[in-house]
Amino acid sequence: MIKEHHTCISKRVKRIITVNLCIGLVLWVGRLAFALTESDNYQAEVGGLSSKPAWSTLLDILLLMGILTCFFISVKVKSFLRDGELASGWALFSLSFILLFIAQLLSLSLNINLFNIPLSLVSIIRLLSIFTLASGIYFMKRVLS
Numbered sequence: 001m002i003k004e005h006h007t008c009i010s011k012r013v014k015r016i017i018t019v020n021l022c023i024g025l026v027l028w029v030g031r032l033a034f035a036l037t038e039s040d041n042y043q044a045e046v047g048g049l050s051s052k053p054a055w056s057t058l059l060d061i062l063l064l065m066g067i068l069t070c071f072f073i074s075v076k077v078k079s080f081l082r083d084g085e086l087a088s089g090w091a092l093f094s095l096s097f098i099l100l101f102i103a104q105l106l107s108l109s110l111n112i113n114l115f116n117i118p119l120s121l122v123s124i125i126r127l128l129s130i131f132t133l134a135s136g137i138y139f140m141k142r143v144l145s
Contacts, residue, residue: 060108067104071097085143092136099129 074097078090103125109115110122 057108057111060104060111064101064104064108067097067101071101086140089136089140089143092132092139096129096133096136099125099132103129 071094074090074093078087078094081087081090103122106115106117106122106125110117110119
């Protein structure tokens with residue numbers, strides 16, 4: 001009885017924290033979008049040239065959050081599987097999302113002129129991400145058939 005009550009409270013707390021994090025994240029992205037839009041307007045008034053529009057940067061940030069969410073979901077599924085036969089496939093999925101996150105972060109840094117790195121490096125990391133994702137699918141298909 002006590003354990004069931006504790007589990008119910010634990011689920012409610014997790015749900016509340018998740019909802020609060022999502023609301024905070026949406027508010028943060030909104031504030032960032034407003035700031036980027038204002039900086040683009042300011043640069044246009046002063047006569048400076050912006051490398052990318054603010055909406056492109058905002059979409060990159062939303063994509064980063066989506067990739068991070070997928071990574072945490074894949075880690076959670078892998079933890080449920082522990083050392084099962086499908087765990088190696090989910091580990092490769094997690095690695096793929098990490099590589100994709102790094103590539104997207106580098107791409108975002110190029111958009112806002114934070115780093116001066118070659119675009120080919122971003123493409124190579126994305127290619128590695130696709131390769132690890134395909135490897136994870138292959139290992140899962142091999143186990144399931």
